[in-house]
Amino acid sequence: GGVFGAEPPHQPPHEQPPHQPPHQQSPHQPPHQQPPASSAFESASSGETHAQWLQLAPLIWPERWRLAGGLALLGVSSAISISFPRVAGVMLDECLSASPMWTPHAAAAGLLGLFTLQAALVAGRSQLLAFAGERVAASMRARAFERLLAQDLAFFDSRRTGELLNRLSADTAAVQKVVATHIVSGARGAIMMMGCALMMLSLSPSLCALAVAVFPPAVLIARAAGGRIKARQAEVQDALAASGAEASRSLLALRTLRLFSAENEAVQRYSATVDAALAQAKLVSRAAALTEAAVSFSTQASLLGVLAVGGQQVLDGALSYGDLSAFLMYTLFLGFNAGNVATTYAELLRAAGASARVLELLQLDALAADTKRKRGALTSCRGGVELRGVCFNYPSRPDTPVLRHLSLSVRAGEKVAIVGESGCGKSTVAALLSGLYAADSGEVLIDGVPLSAIDGEHLRRNCVSVVPQEPALVWGSLRENIALGAPHATESQLVEAARRARCDFAPSLWAADVGELGVQLSGGQRQRVALARVLLRETPIVVLDEFSSALDAVAEEALVEALTHALASRTLILITHRTPALRLVDRVIELRDGMVVRDECVRGSYGVAPASVGKTPVGRKYE
Ligand SMILES: Nc1ncnc2c1ncn2[C@@H]1O[C@H](COP(=O)(O)OP(=O)(O)OP(=O)(O)O)[C@@H](O)[C@H]1O
Ligand SMILES: [Mg+2]
Incomplete structure (x- = not known):
């Protein structure tokens, strides 16, 4: 409770990056400026965040058929992708054999049909899921606005219009991205990774163990970076909201600013908030870059390992060319999808950080509004x-x-x-x-x-x-x-x-x-x-x-x-x-x-x- 009010006492203070002492002011910042991130919205702990995400359930529920349909199509098209290296490997071995049953052209023509089907599935999946995301975001916007307007006037006395506007637009867009993009690419990546791993296991368990061995360290790095990303992105979002607030306040008072030639100061105040957002965004992108690099290196390393060990197995006659080529392709797929999953994970955390505030809006005092509604009416008012x-x-x-x-x-x-x-x-x-x-x-x-x-x-x-x-x-x-x-x-x-x-x-x-x-x-x-x-x-x-x-x-x-x-x-x-x-x-x-x-x-x-x-x-x- 009290998400909008004071920071809960158990909340640790925001950690500051080592090179940035607390409450440091940027050089552009006028001296009387408050630190922009300390907005009216205070941080919620992660436990609260989970409860907040639960509030999306009633908004997502009406979209369940679209989402289920999209995920089903996603499953089928992923299965087609996963089967491709295996089929290609079998065809390669067949073409290399003494009495090939098909020419390479005929095989490719057959696969073309399969890929056309896959393209159709992808289009359907993409549209269903994106539309579901849009609808969830639209109903979330409307509901957050409704909650906002139901608040007591006291709520608005200490809050800034521009900030609230930003919550409604930018933060909602972040949630939309989660539903429409991140969940999809995460699910696709997970399905693909599992399928690839199964195929690799069936081709050569020993090579599979070798290929997968490099990933755990990458996962650890990604997790560590992820935690930072989420916290920082919440601050980016706060800083953006603060700059929205700064802009709206200047625009609302534009006549006064012009009369007193104070536009420059307004511009400086605005740039200071933008700079603050930028500084936080830089930290986010650094953590995200680290994750990507770790996963990319792991992929290449595992490819090299498979190539060396598998190549030797082919020379020894223990593995066919087709199987090795299929295996290499699976390793590539696996690495590629692991990269996707890692990026998605980072993006998901980023979006979670970004949407924390708008979820707080959704959670606002629905209770108080209800009790107010239960009050009575005067049957006839005389006017005393x-x-x-x-x-x-x-x-x-x-x-x-x-x-x-x-x-x-x-x-x-x-x-x-x-x-x-x-x-x-x-x-x-x-x-x-x-x-x-x-x-x-x-x-x-x-x-x-x-x-x-x-x-x-x-x-x-x-x-x-x-x-x-x-x-x-x-x-x-x-x-x-x-x-x-x-x-x-x-x-x-x-x-x-x-x-x-x-x-x-x-x-x-x-x-x-x-x-x-x-x-x-x-x-x-x-x-x-x-x-x-x-x-x-x-x-x-x-x-x-x-x-x-x-x-x-x-x-x-x-x-x-x-x-x-x-x-x-x-x-x-x-x-x-x-x-x-x-x-x-x-x-x-x-x-x-x-x-x-x-x-x-x-x-x-x-x-x-x-x-x-x-x-x-x-x-x-x-x-
Ligand atoms: N929204 C608000 N939040 C906090 N303090 C307020 C708010 N509105 C007014 N005040 C304070 O409450 C006090 C009484 O304000 P009020 O507006 O009732 O005065 P008033 O008698 O109507 O004055 P005037 O004749 O200038 O309109 C003032 O000291 C003012 O600073
Ligand atoms: Mg008055």
Whole structure:
């Protein structure tokens, strides 16, 4: 458990290569850069890795027939390959005999037919297995993304988007390679090696013993190198994820970088992470090269041995030419396949290292998501809100209390403003109310029911709508953005919500793309789209967090006017620094350091705009 969290205590520290002292910084690295590999993902021990691979079982199971078919074809085509040297040896002896039954041409023509069949089998096998691999990878991507989106917001507070993206793309590709390529070539190599060994045994047991004797040392070397490869590749993958994170963070803040001419620094930070990945990749390729060299040398050595000893046996008349040539071919096949198996083994370990992280994604807290789903729904939400002695700090900053025993209550249909200095916890109250975070102690209640008993999705769909302080637009057009929380809204409802929220700017964008995060809109326009979203949904509780901060006075007046009618029967929690908006409310609650320091009715009832509000101390102070 806790794979994503802190490193398990029994975990040995990452070993460092001898020439690279711990936490050494590359020369390009700016001094304030954290070491890229220490990402949010921590290493899992090998025991956990096995459990992680087991999670692939349900993804692979639907592909079982394809995989079985592919492996069957693989078996038949390997058998044909294995029979070839033996058949060729028999033919050679036959052609060399006193009264040959066939000419070499006729024999070759016969074999050509066999090889054509084999080619067809290979094509079928290859396609079946590759397709199975693609499908497994596709379903893995989808599932990992689903798990990711189900996580609490706290999970994303300390993780970087680019890194998560990399997990979804690069690491999944590694798993795909395992299924589509490595398992296949490993199985083929193993089948071929066994077949060759059997044939060699039947041709000459003594020569076989000689040929195989050289392999055990090579296997030992390959194993030793393999362990290193796996650990290093996990680090390569971490470093790549870190560079993905670096790139996305710069791209997301590109406007700011350009304004402050900080692109160069961004490039340097990115190159530093790329260099870190490169350094680890170098170590991986060194270990892989060692394995390959060991196996290749073993093959040649065993060929030489067979040639010397077998050649003597032919001279002595103990072995035929055909058998010796078949034997030599088997030795070559064996060596070639041993090389393949060794490379595959190295690649497999590499992929295992690479996929460890995405497997962690798959394993993420499915349990927590399930318990959340088991929570109840409010049959009818009237809109009463209460915070009772709520203490809260953000999980990413456990030692900074944000709300301290905060208590406040808002009756159904009441209109209340929350004011206070920047950073006093106003938006945090909105986040708790909408169930994005859970209170550490105390309770948040809707109609007297604690949020811990209400399903979060139900809460946000049916009870609370929020205009966040920095509203972001998502993919698509203005229309799609307004319909975000109400996919079944009719066109006339959409138009009406847009009209009420004064989204009458840029009619051309109604059906056209608004750019990533809505960059083609102004700040005030984005706020109005967010407001339209909320007006479209008929939730009894509405939270507006600085909904008018980017608007001009005229537009703000108009919106306040429109909201007076639109929100008439709903509970309103208005977070604001501005006076005109205060006309919407009949009570003002002031927070300081996460506590209520003032809670008073402002003169005038809802709907009647008391001109004096602007002159109250609250109004002046927060204008
Ligand atoms: N996601 C977060 N992770 C960690 N700390 C956070 C997070 N969001 C806010 N904080 C911290 O919590 C405190 C309260 O933040 P909050 O956003 O609630 O303030 P606010 O009253 O809305 O301020 P403003 O008027 O500037 O919007 C701040 O000190 C802030 O640094
Ligand atoms: Mg705020």
